[in-house]
Amino acid sequence: MNLVLIGFRGTGKTAVGREVAKALGFSFVDTDCLVAERAGRLIPEIFDKFGEPGFRELEAQAIASLAGADHSVIACGGGAVLNPANVAALKRNGLLVLLTADADEISHRIQGSQRPRLTSLDGLAEVKHLLRERAPQYQQAADHVLDTTRLSVPEAVQGVLALARAPNPGKSPSTVSVPVLVGTRDAHEIVIGNSALDRLSALISQAQPSAVAIVSGTGVPKAPVACVKKTLEAAGVRCVLASLDDREASKRLSTVEKISSTLLEQGLDRHSLLIGVGGGLTCDLAGFVAATFMRGIPHALIPTTLLAMVDAAIGGKTGVNLSQAKNAIGCFKQPLAVLIRPAFLDTLPPRELLNGFAEAVKHGVIADPELLAFMDRHAEKLLALDESLLAEFIARNARIKAGIVSLDPSEQGPRKALNFGHTLGHALEAEAGFKGLSHGEAVAIGMVFEARLSQRLGGLSAVEAASLEHLLEKLGLSTRLPALDSGKLLARMAFDKKNEAGTIRFALPQAIGRMMDPDGSYSVPVPVHVLRSLLEARP
Ligand SMILES: NC(=O)c1ccc[n+]([C@@H]2O[C@H](COP(=O)([O-])OP(=O)(O)OC[C@H]3O[C@@H](n4cnc5c(N)ncnc54)[C@H](O)[C@@H]3O)[C@@H](O)[C@H]2O)c1
Structure with missing residues (x-):
């Protein structure tokens, strides 16, 4: 088994990797050195002559050449895992540990480095841009993640060794690890x-x-x-x-x-x-x-x-x-x-379980139609907490939430999508005095209402809205709007945190798996008369 260190330049892959290899008695390979060695040229020369695409091709060949490697610590170039073929090759016999650090620290660490620039941006701006752009691929590839921002090399070495010795979530069929990259700082794992x-x-x-x-x-x-x-x-x-x-x-x-x-x-x-x-x-x-x-x-x-x-x-x-x-x-x-x-x-208790299932349906509507199909296929087994499905089901949800949080840790944009079903849901809970309706029940009713709203605004099709309602009912969640005063519900919705300039805003799907985003805020202003008529229609 190999230990593969991935991540942006300046996160410590080479310095830490060398020491980890010594501690484990493994050999050490740096893929950039391997590329340079195989090409007989320095990396900047390769970039000058063949550009980045040429370098990436040589890098893929170098990684493929490591197919037979075992008991090696492999430090990869920062862009290596952007190519899925490289990830597949490295994972075949390797545990992938993602090293991260925040942009300021990386920028400080790589000052004066001879590495070619990859964008037209300067220093820190390039680091920030590339970190943002690469976060999803880093997140997908990693089995483990270690933030080295505040760690010395010996401390990071101890961290990597602890992860390498830990029971191996990504490799055990019954355990899954989902990295959460929060702007690379505070990166952590969900196991x-x-x-x-x-x-x-x-x-x-x-x-x-x-x-x-x-x-x-x-x-x-x-x-x-x-x-x-x-x-x-x-x-x-x-x-x-x-x-x-x-x-x-x-x-x-x-x-x-x-x-x-x-x-x-x-x-x-x-x-x-x-x-x-x-x-x-x-x-x-x-x-x-x-x-x-x-x-x-x-x-x-x-x-x-x-x-x-x-x-x-x-x-x-x-x-x-x-x-x-x-x-x-x-x-x-x-x-x-x-x-x-x-x-x-x-x-x-079953009612508490339903609260979780309602949020899982929300995740499917926001980002993953296949999750909805999975829940539909396996509703009975999921409700019975079938052990063979549960870890995969939770992991699928964790990936969706972690992915959205990684994009937008402080809820400036995409994270607002997680409010789907909650604008009316919160109003219903509050209007029912937090008794009678559980959070999951309120969100289920909220999702059905907001799906109809989306339909009215040219988003979801009638078939999509009906299949959402059908799935919620199959899971045992009621979808009927209770007989509460629409004026009071509107007044409650007017307090929602997403609202701006007195207009009630909703996180609405454009289609199953994709949210409306008219102005970068992932929320849509809806006139009160539209809401009132839909509330009063009470289908
Ligand atoms: N931070 C977030 O992003 C976020 C998102 C959604 C909800 N929330 C918050 O989460 C809270 C609701 O969470 P919840 O639905 O987990 O409810 P909860 O934490 O109130 O738990 C529900 C009940 O189940 C009991 N319980 C917990 N584990 C149990 C177990 N294994 N077996 C039996 N009983 C168990 C609890 O003691 C409690 O009585 C709300 O306060 C809400 O605001 C936060």
Whole structure:
């Protein structure tokens, strides 16, 4: 087996790769050196003579020549994984570790390098442009990811060794790893599978925390917390348990204060690690505590509801409610890792499961028609939590959410697409007084309504809107708009965060798998009279 280091130039592939090879007793290959050696020319000369396409061709040949390599550490050129044939060749006998760093750090590290420019942009602007452009391919190719921004070479070497020694998610049929590239800084992994918690020991050796606080919800069954605690204690780290009331009414700043006081009293400091174990509410609160305790400590999340596994634990949104509005106080903070053990769902009540399925349908409408077809084909098995499908199903959702978050970590544009079904959904939940309608039920009704709205604006076809409704019903989600006052619903929607200049805006599909984006904001202004007539039609 080879260890392959991929990523942008300046992330440490060569310096770290050489040392990793020494530590493992492997040989070391740098694909750029191999290209130069095989061509008998320096890289800048190859670019001068053959241009970038010529270089990429030679690079592909060099990588293909490594087909028989074993026990090698291979450091790849920054653009190597842009060619899917290279990725396939490297993956055949290799574990791909993506090294990342933020643009400023990369720009600083590569100052004075002789590498040819790839765009007409200067220094930092070129780095930023290429990082953005390449993020999806890096994300797709990687089995693991390590952010080296703040690491010395020896620290990065230890990080890579820990990943190499960790149980190997990408290579085990029952475990999947999804990298989340948040502008390359704060890059991390979502590990999905019933042995995902094995990754905790690698996390501990990477983070070297003074102690770990396990923050869990009072409604979370004992088993997940016990399982996390046992694994951490086996890794030799001191654990402190802190539990929070995980009812929506307690998702308040006072709970953040309570948990923070417990952590302080238990001797946690700024070198400690926090691990949130629970549903979306616990993940949001635990993340917010981690963002603010001692001005921020690292954290990891172990979601235990389907909604948290496919949605809430991914993307770095943390927060608490105000009495006037949900999640009105919060910040973005990315975790070090999200570890998902689908077996934790065995105890989850069916109604809670439906909340997760509603968000999964939303992901399919936004970005992946095949996910909808998969859910339609396997609805019964998914509802029965069939083990053979669950990890793949969660991973598919995680890839969609991670992909959108990577493009737009702070919700300036594409991330707004995730609001599909939620503009009316939130209004329904609030108007029903957060009783009677669960979040998933409200979102399902919201999606059907917003699909009709899209249809009226020339987006979805009647067949697409009807098949969405059919799938939601097949999953057991009601799609009928309840008899609530349309004026009050409109007034609730007027408070939505997407609105601008007094106009209600919606995230609407243009077709299944593609969202409308009239002005770069991924939201569409809709006149009130159109909304009113559709609400009052109440089909
Ligand atoms: N940050 C985000 O991007 C994001 C996205 C969506 C939702 N959210 C937030 O997530 C919250 C909703 O999350 P949720 O639907 O996971 O609900 P939840 O966290 O309130 O959990 C629902 C209930 O299930 C219990 N529970 C958790 N795991 C269990 C298990 N394995 N077995 C049995 N019971 C279990 C919990 O104790 C709770 O009583 C909301 O506060 C919402 O604002 C955040």
